[in-house]
Amino acid sequence: MKIIDRFEVPYYQYLNEESQLTDDAPQQVAKDSNTLLNLYRTMVLVRTMDTKAVALQRTGKLGTYPSTRGQEAVFVGVGNALAKEDIFVPYYRDMGTLLQRGVKLSQILQYWGGDERGNCYNSEDFPYSVPIGSQSLHAAGAAYAVKFRKENRAVLSMFGEGATSQGDVYEAMNVAGIWKLPIVFVVCNNQWAISVSRQAQTAAHSIAQKAIAAGFSGEQIDGNDIIAVQHRTVEALHAAREKGEPRLLEMVCYRQHDHTTADDASRYEPKNMREQEWKKEPIARLRRYLEQSGLWSEKEEEILQAECAVKVDEAVKEYLSVEPQPLESMFDYLYASLPDIYKTQRDMLKDVEIVAHG
Amino acid sequence: MAEITLVEAVNQALAYEMEANPDVIVMGEDIAKNGGVFRATVGLLDKFGAERVLDTPLAESMIAGLAVGMAARGLKPVAEFQFMGFIYPAMDEIINHASRMRNRTRGRLTCPVVFRTPYGAGIHAPEHHSESTEAYFAHTPGLRVVVPSSPSRAYGLLLASIRDPDPVIFLEPSRLYRYAKQEVKNDGKALPLDVCFTLRSGDDVTLVTWGAMVKETLAAAQSLEAAGISAEVIDVATIKPLDMDTILASVEKTGRCVVIHEAPLTCGVGAEILAQIVEKALFSLKAPPERVTGFDTIVPYARLEKYYIPSEKRIIDAVNRLMEFA
Numbered sequence: 001m002k003i004i005d006r007f008e009v010p011y012y013q014y015l016n017e018e019s020q021l022t023d024d025a026p027q028q029v030a031k032d033s034n035t036l037l038n039l040y041r042t043m044v045l046v047r048t049m050d051t052k053a054v055a056l057q058r059t060g061k062l063g064t065y066p067s068t069r070g071q072e073a074v075f076v077g078v079g080n081a082l083a084k085e086d087i088f089v090p091y092y093r094d095m096g097t098l099l100q101r102g103v104k105l106s107q108i109l110q111y112w113g114g115d116e117r118g119n120c121y122n123s124e125d126f127p128y129s130v131p132i133g134s135q136s137l138h139a140a141g142a143a144y145a146v147k148f149r150k151e152n153r154a155v156l157s158m159f160g161e162g163a164t165s166q167g168d169v170y171e172a173m174n175v176a177g178i179w180k181l182p183i184v185f186v187v188c189n190n191q192w193a194i195s196v197s198r199q200a201q202t203a204a205h206s207i208a209q210k211a212i213a214a215g216f217s218g219e220q221i222d223g224n225d226i227i228a229v230q231h232r233t234v235e236a237l238h239a240a241r242e243k244g245e246p247r248l249l250e251m252v253c254y255r256q257h258d259h260t261t262a263d264d265a266s267r268y269e270p271k272n273m274r275e276q277e278w279k280k281e282p283i284a285r286l287r288r289y290l291e292q293s294g295l296w297s298e299k300e301e302e303i304l305q306a307e308c309a310v311k312v313d314e315a316v317k318e319y320l321s322v323e324p325q326p327l328e329s330m331f332d333y334l335y336a337s338l339p340d341i342y343k344t345q346r347d348m349l350k351d352v353e354i355v356a357h358g
Numbered sequence: 359m360a361e362i363t364l365v366e367a368v369n370q371a372l373a374y375e376m377e378a379n380p381d382v383i384v385m386g387e388d389i390a391k392n393g394g395v396f397r398a399t400v401g402l403l404d405k406f407g408a409e410r411v412l413d414t415p416l417a418e419s420m421i422a423g424l425a426v427g428m429a430a431r432g433l434k435p436v437a438e439f440q441f442m443g444f445i446y447p448a449m450d451e452i453i454n455h456a457s458r459m460r461n462r463t464r465g466r467l468t469c470p471v472v473f474r475t476p477y478g479a480g481i482h483a484p485e486h487h488s489e490s491t492e493a494y495f496a497h498t499p500g501l502r503v504v505v506p507s508s509p510s511r512a513y514g515l516l517l518a519s520i521r522d523p524d525p526v527i528f529l530e531p532s533r534l535y536r537y538a539k540q541e542v543k544n545d546g547k548a549l550p551l552d553v554c555f556t557l558r559s560g561d562d563v564t565l566v567t568w569g570a571m572v573k574e575t576l577a578a579a580q581s582l583e584a585a586g587i588s589a590e591v592i593d594v595a596t597i598k599p600l601d602m603d604t605i606l607a608s609v610e611k612t613g614r615c616v617v618i619h620e621a622p623l624t625c626g627v628g629a630e631i632l633a634q635i636v637e638k639a640l641f642s643l644k645a646p647p648e649r650v651t652g653f654d655t656i657v658p659y660a661r662l663e664k665y666y667i668p669s670e671k672r673i674i675d676a677v678n679r680l681m682e683f684a
Contacts, residue, residue, distance in 0.1 A: 148383070
């Protein structure tokens, strides 16, 4: 017998639970106060917006909504790392990334409020993908198009750890490895796929190691440490653009909310687990570091909180004031031009009474 | 001008459009070096190179998902599934994404992809190689479903499908791949989508069919003519969206209709056609319309498949039943 292969999965943490920089934290990161402040401000905005979205749902003003609470570092860090010309292929919890991609807060509400126009981003990014993991394949296809046209951009696809049980995700990684596609796969491992825990999802020690089977490297990152999230994503995007090297980044964090507003995690989540994990949460962690470094104060925090509240209120106002689409719109984007046979059905809508369905 | 088979016409259309449009990418399992298991893509690799003729890993959902991503980025993928029985892992990508991309982004992104697959029984193939499940796709808003039944229609309809701005399921009747040769001008002229082709005009009965069953239906019409019954034969060609205008005009003329398809009876596309005839042309009917179809059973393995495929005799018997009504 001989060993034909061995592999390693690195773990990255630059800002630890005590808000101290770790020994391997890159020097330039800690010194880049502009980026750190920007990341902090964006995370606070995302949490304010998230809290508001849940409240809107509870008061009947928004549909089912998947909270991003506690996972802000993952989405905000990734959004910050992406270059404008990169292509983002989201799943559905990615508000923190989308709002750095030119998507308005009101559009995010519009989508969860049941209006297709919430997908009309002013960018080349893909729309939300609700069928779990299916979008990773679109990302691979888009990355092939980028490579085919010899463009200097990368594609980044996101999904939860549950999605890594889907064949689609492995199929996307497999082809990315073979064709050397300029793509980064980011897993937001928030420990829960609705009620199924990370341990019940796979016997693999890490999600990151799944990249090894596809022929490229995977790494695990402290997803509560936005400095590591942002920096490692920048590195991965660079490798994708410059070397056509795919990479898998597993961001380890914790879902500090039910799966969506339609879920009740008390049915399955062990007691005290959320509280336990809250000690690691990303916003307080970075704030302490900023305060220790003299970059942040109580006063600045008050101003920021007030600014975020105003932005969110404006977004809610804008969302609530959007006129619904005309009924015929349900036919108007089915095909480039509607085949004659469906025109009769479209015309029927002119006589459809608007009724409340309760 | 050379006479070519249906599968050669598919190849000719692919080569023509790859030459004309540098965004066309042909992809699938065994389609590059091997030229496809039916040789539909033979020669394309040498002519257009490995960047445009892609041998993919063996995963159908992946093929469809990659095509969705490529198409949304402005490429024009023509993806092959080796047999229709293997398309099902790709249903999620086709139904949840390809058919909806335009609608759910309100036209911001689109999905101009062609999904090609051989389909139907009658080639003595192994299990899972003989299905006709076009109705699954015809039921899905946002898709087009196109079925050629001759070399010239394969050429013209495939060109039209590749040029169409929306996703097309292009079903190639494998039983007809090498059945007959026909002169096909390689002039890049597309045939229209969304319309039926009237292959034969007649006054007594309308026979509506598509794909491989066009063969038995035309043979039946020939035999009926000898018996003094004049049958009009309509090749539906685009199953979704259906050109009911052509079918209804014919039924209003003849007063009798038989729909023939290889797929099982229940919820087959024939059910939709007959429902619309009853809704819109009931009072033109001289006899209750009939369906001659594959049975509501699993396509049998090779030894029994010829008894599953509707025969010329079953079509003639149906027409004779209709003619007995005064």
